[in-house]
Amino acid sequence: MQNSIDLGLIGNGAIGALIDEQAEIVWCCMPRLDADPVFCSLLKEHTDQDGYGYCTVELVEQISIEQQYLPNTAVLVTRMTDAGGGVIEIIDFAPRFRQFGRMFTPVMLIRQIRRLQGSPRIRLVVRPAGDYGRERCPITYGSHHIRYTSPTWTLRLTTDASITMLLEELPFFLDDNVTLIFGADETIPSSIGDLARRFQDETVAYWHEWVRDLGIPFEWQDEVIRAAITLKLNTYDDTGAIIAAMTTSIPEAANTVRNWDYRFCWLRDSYFVVNALNRLGATKTMERYLAYLANISASAPGGRLQPVYAIDGKARLEEQLVTTLPGYRGMGPVRRGNQAFEQIQHDVYGSAILAVTHIFFDRRLLRCGDTALFQRLEPLGETALQVYDQPDAGLWELRGSARVHTFSSVMCWAACDRLALIANQLNLQDRATYWRTKADQMYTVIYSRAWNEEKQAFTASFEGDSMDASLLLLHDVGFLSAEDPCFASTVTAIEKELKRGDYVYRYVEADDFGKPENAFIVCTFWYIHALAALGRMDEARSLFENLLKKRNRLGLLAEHIDPRTGEQWGNFVQTYSMVGLINSAIRLSKRWDSAF
Template sequence: MSTLELGLIGNCAISALIDGMGRIAWCCLPRFDGDPFFSSLLANEEQAAARGYWSVEIDRFASAEQHYEHNTAILVTRLTDADGASLEIRDYCPRFRNHDRMFHPTMIVRQIRAVTGSPKVRVRIRPTNDYGSGRPAVTRGSNHIRYVCPDLTMRLTTDAAVSYLLDETWFLLDQPVTMLLGPDESLTASLSETARNFEERTARYWQDWSRALSIPFEWQDAVIRAAITLKLSTYEETGAIVAAMTTSVPEAAGTERNWDYRLCWLRDAYFVVHALNRLSATKTLERYLGYISNVAVNAGHDDLQPLYGLSFAHKLDEFTVDGLAGYRGNGPVRVGNAAYTQIQNDVYGAVILAAAQTFFDSRIVRQGNEELYRKLSAFGRHAVEKFDKPDAGPWELRTIASVHTFSALMCWAAADRLARIADHLGHNEDASVWRGHAATMRARIMDEAWNDELGSYVSTFGGDQMDASLLLMHELGFHAGTDERYVGTVAMIEKHLRKGGHLFRYIAADDFGVPETAFNVCTFWFIEALAVTGREEEAREMFEGMLACRNKLGLLSEDTDPKTGELWGNFPQTYSMVGLIKCAMRLSRKWEDAF
């Protein structure tokens, strides 16, 4: 049965998810949003046994353990048999600087060696194409196997006997085996030496990258793993950061709340930029800001969509596929996301909040300028116009439109930040105009989104429902943490949305019924809200509880079942890792106070 006890490897061009037995269960090629070459994660038990994976198996299996090499994206799996013989699988995607540019090919390297005894092993490589419906054509060479799909050919080069792999034969692991799955090209050097060199340089890259991070004194390993995961979610060619590596892992069993998250949401932009800034991961931050700038340029004066493709694609038609039954049989499996057609008025604020960094952060090479300000001003005018118009809201309700408080709040933030940018550039008249818009919006939010009876802000203008996104009022600078209105809102959110150590985004019925699982980033928002309202010890306790919810390798998905603690939803979820980073930064003791 599929679980989210998965490790992530990648190189900012491709990625793969590997289960606790060392089986690659998900890998899309030639990039994150491509056709899954390994797809068993989204198959039912019958399908998963037949195809869609790359396994290394030990005869008479007894136990397995897994870890990442220190501060890297190199995953190590150890399998042990009933007699104590064991083997080690080392998995990575090469990434390092070569000839003044980054080398990050469409390639997975797997190295297997005996650790103790003489283990008996079997390697099974069963790729798919057309979302599980097809199998690639297979041809063999003296030291390689070619897998031919309609739009892609991959070559597996190995120093194992090719017939062992093709026939799935058991053999004694009496010498190390290297397997390199990559482009259909011949290697020009020794396979084992190439793999060893690639691994050493890849390890050095990740350790150097991690060493440059600004991290808190406490929870360092958790933050570094979250940061590496955030980096792996970057599609470096364009700077896009995907919401998750998977599609259609549902929010809960038996629900059709299962969407394609292999895309880039503008709403995430500010929060991702904020986290990267706190980590001092400025190069990744700059590339992401470059992606957002390109989205803005391509949009021109048109409305912004909530999400875009990795290469700025704006048409992301959603359809279901028949070749995969779904995670644990919970279909349908979707490709594309119809949310791109929705009206979500918060996106203008998200883009402006993210881009504002370029005007005030001297570390950034491409500083914000007049041209960018003019482009952002056009989005600001959209924000002013749409501030009080109904939309799908932050949770992308498909059939329910309202004037969402969060969307209005983000429109206010757009005007507020444009006023600051205009001041910075010396445009005093513009700054005054933007401040006027912000003041008008602020007054209306305080009037129309406030519910006197509840003593709290509510999800929609004139409404009576709670919404976890209201916790961001402090984050966005609308209210201080000590403001009685904010404290009252936190109290009402806790009363209605908190379930033990977790927070739901809302509890009202939507297009698919009543939500069953807690949204992990909302729990992190609540933890930060506890801290800023003076309840820091409670915040630390709740944060430790969320750390315990991570899988064994320190990764989080989108949702958690508050009853069982099981992870659900697409994986690994960028938003969740951002929440973890920001909470650790806020709650940790200071370095200077630690000694």
């Protein structure tokens, strides 16, 4: 069977796993989101004889299968039926609930297999991999556990299934229920089945309570709830970081080397993520993420930020090629780390400060911004002031060229603009005047150098003539009002040059790897936002409904989409795309008080 990203995501804020429609765990990094993948068959083809890096449940003579989430949870249920009428149910989840006054998020996956009817016969295949698929893990075992040892971590499977049947991968009749608990090399001192059932009940209750506290729109509620849960699963609880995606090296299009490791935290995402969390009312998640951003921003050497950081805040993400994995559908190379950390990307100053601005104005947060934090942010503003008219790699991280990107310049302006607002909020009038003066000066330069009179539009770079989808955000970040004719005409120019059918490309000119083949999903969401701002609501709603239909069968989105086939490409599940869905739904939905 050909690999696909028609997958389900489970997790708990410490780890995450991707599960395909046959209930195979195809991707899972342990002991944290950016670690060595113990299950990695998503990036390699396996055969029954010699494959490893996956975990599956096979129903003998299976004839049908269906899969869905338990409503408003991150608990995935797969139901299989065999030719004789036997039915089994597989429940997959990672425990997450409050215990002993704190959130319990162990490095643990639980897989429960239940007989629902008939005499089903199953085979359990558990084959973890070590060192990025280099080897099948050596095994030791006891009466109720199997220990898989990799060079970096030891995975322990605790189970009430027959150890012999597991080790020899023999079929057996499922008389009742079987539980598999994957986690750290620690003994589980209680009944395995009872523990799994209790953890499931507690986890379901946690997710129901979490969803109940969300502020959601009247329309598209199920879609927004699934996107919000997914955003939560892409959060690394220990530090508050939110990764761009669970995976590495899923290519942006077929047979291209555009494939990167996305298991890190990009500052470019922060503004959009914080806005989505704020609109949802997910204040605890937002507060943890803001603390992560504030720590990075305050400790930036010389006020210099890089585009991307590890989930623990570390700066160096040396990119290496992984030769032991052939890649998604054999489309390598596979990478670990991301050399984008070395790039010069000036929009990060605006992204960071726009996000952190919430700390100074949102009264729901436990710790509000103060003068000390403002003073730690000012060096970032000074850097933005120095670099706003200098060449960089831009939002899309071009690796082989640099120019003065309009969006980067606008985000530098936004950094200074927000510092003026923060200073005013803190009654620091001298600093407010200083930053307002600087922002106004920058605004004048950007407006004159980025505007193309012939095109009647702002262009991708100063004195340039090409278009970039990031210009759709000029209204969002406050650079242009929706009533400004320059905004409407810029949107028109983007429609003319970047829109292909129902999708908007980030750009269409050739870059370091040729011309982009597929559409970057979030750009279409940005276009929807621009249409809504311009009052073109019918068009916006139609495009939004179309994008919703392109989600996979479990409601999830990757990074790119092929406009011709509708197939999704790129790393999965993509934070940017799910945030775009949330923000669009909130903008377009009928109001609760006018819906009836």
